[in-house]
Amino acid sequence: MAGSALRRLMAEYRQLTLNPPEGIVAGPISEDNFFEWEALIAGPEGTCFEGGVFPAKLVFPPDYPLSPPKMKFTCEMFHPNIFADGRVCISILHAPGDDPMGYELSAERWSPVQSVEKILLSVVSMLAEPNDESGANVDAAIMWRDNREEFNKIARRIVRKTLGLPS
Amino acid sequence: MDQTEETDAVNRDELIMQQQRQIEKEISDTIPLVSEEQPVDSLNNEYMGDDVYGSKVRDLAAKYRAIRRTRPDGNCFFRAFAYSYLEYLAGHKEDYDAFKELALKSKDKLVALGFPQFTLEDFHDTFMEVIEHVSPGENDKQELHKLFNAQGYSDYVVVYLRLITSGQVQEGADFYQNFIDGNCTIQEFRHQEVEPMYKESDHIHIIALCSALNVGVRVEYMDRGEGGQVKAHDFPEGTDPKVYLLYRPGHYDILYPN
Numbered sequence: 001m002a003g004s005a006l007r008r009l010m011a012e013y014r015q016l017t018l019n020p021p022e023g024i025v026a027g028p029i030s031e032d033n034f035f036e037w038e039a040l041i042a043g044p045e046g047t048c049f050e051g052g053v054f055p056a057k058l059v060f061p062p063d064y065p066l067s068p069p070k071m072k073f074t075c076e077m078f079h080p081n082i083f084a085d086g087r088v089c090i091s092i093l094h095a096p097g098d099d100p101m102g103y104e105l106s107a108e109r110w111s112p113v114q115s116v117e118k119i120l121l122s123v124v125s126m127l128a129e130p131n132d133e134s135g136a137n138v139d140a141a142i143m144w145r146d147n148r149e150e151f152n153k154i155a156r157r158i159v160r161k162t163l164g165l166p167s
Numbered sequence: 168m169d170q171t172e173e174t175d176a177v178n179r180d181e182l183i184m185q186q187q188r189q190i191e192k193e194i195s196d197t198i199p200l201v202s203e204e205q206p207v208d209s210l211n212n213e214y215m216g217d218d219v220y221g222s223k224v225r226d227l228a229a230k231y232r233a234i235r236r237t238r239p240d241g242n243c244f245f246r247a248f249a250y251s252y253l254e255y256l257a258g259h260k261e262d263y264d265a266f267k268e269l270a271l272k273s274k275d276k277l278v279a280l281g282f283p284q285f286t287l288e289d290f291h292d293t294f295m296e297v298i299e300h301v302s303p304g305e306n307d308k309q310e311l312h313k314l315f316n317a318q319g320y321s322d323y324v325v326v327y328l329r330l331i332t333s334g335q336v337q338e339g340a341d342f343y344q345n346f347i348d349g350n351c352t353i354q355e356f357r358h359q360e361v362e363p364m365y366k367e368s369d370h371i372h373i374i375a376l377c378s379a380l381n382v383g384v385r386v387e388y389m390d391r392g393e394g395g396q397v398k399a400h401d402f403p404e405g406t407d408p409k410v411y412l413l414y415r416p417g418h419y420d421i422l423y424p425n
């Protein structure tokens with residue numbers, strides 16, 4: 001089983017290297033282990049995360065792509081759909097039925113024809129448009145809704161931090 | 168909810184999911200993906216002293232010579248169907264050739280219906296490889312059984328049949344919409360109930376797969392209902408079945424007629 005997962009991950013890596021989507025770099029941390037990837041995601045333009053480069057780690061299960069990977073930002077993050085420990089909480093990372101956040105029926109779910117690229121593109125959209133209905137970070141969700149100015153300020157500080165600039 | 172409660176809630180979800188995985192692992196450690204043929208009356212072991220099921224097992228045993236069990240992992244319909252149909256095709260060259268042609272063309276059809284070519288190809292390639300391995304000229308009768316108990320091949324065949332089923336539901340959206348309950352669109356149904364692994368199948372999956380592949384399936388229903396006999400249902404109605412399955416609430420196994 002891990003054989004087909006490895007074959008698929010190698011193909012996805014090749015694809016992402018040949019045709020990288022804008023603002024996304026991703027690949028295995030070490031060529032010895034294709035089941036752990038690092039991704040760098042550029043904050044989408046025109047949003048409070050613009051200019052930042054956010055590192056994240058993806059861990060793939062042995063039965064990938066039947067089951068989805070897990071994804072976790074490794075930098076400080078403050079966002080309604082990212083847990084305090086960095087774990088990303090969006091519907092595409094969950095199969096239907098595996099539903100910790102009670103996603104809407106229409107939300108895009110994991111299925112074997114999804115891909116790393118689709119996940120990362122969803123994460124970029126999530127950065128641009130947080131979903132405050134399924135709050136992984138309740139404080140961030142409330143601030144996003146009620147005090148956008150303060151939220152933007154924190155986001156800009158995190159952006160500077162990812163670039164190694166003094167806040 | 169403060170931070171501690173939030174963390175607790177997350178941990179609880181993690182624990183539930185862990186337990187779920189543990190149960191799944193116990194099932195997969197003890198039950199093969201597809202078993203060897205067993206006598207039909209071996210079903211009695213599960214229904215000791217149960218008159219309703221006892222009489223239905225007798226009825227079933229009069230019509231079928233053997234049963235082949237599949238692992239109850241939510242994929243049982245697709246796995247049982249694929250195994251049984253490929254086994255039939257291995258003995259029928261003309262049907263095999265027609266099916267291979269249909270399978271070959273199915274990729275372009277699914278891409279045209281909007282599936283991403285890149286990820287689809289992976290499953291299609293494996294599907295074709297399996298079909299190739301069980302061609303009527305193949306001498307090793309155990310090949311099919313080996314492939315279907317190798318998770319990598321077996322699960323990929325299931326995925327591809329799910330995609331074909333999903334494509335069929337999409338193509339016949341006007342028809343299939345009638346069978347889907349009101350607050351779920353065709354797209355939602357395909358993405359939530361058909362394409363993901365481990366999701367159980369319903370009549371709509373069976374009808375869609377049978378029509379997409381042009382194969383008749385007979386399902387023998389065995390439940391607690393009255394009458395003392397199993398009830399046969401053919402999909403699509405009036406066709407000559409090539410695949411025989413036993414349905415007990417929540418699960419499909421393969422049957423071999425006398």
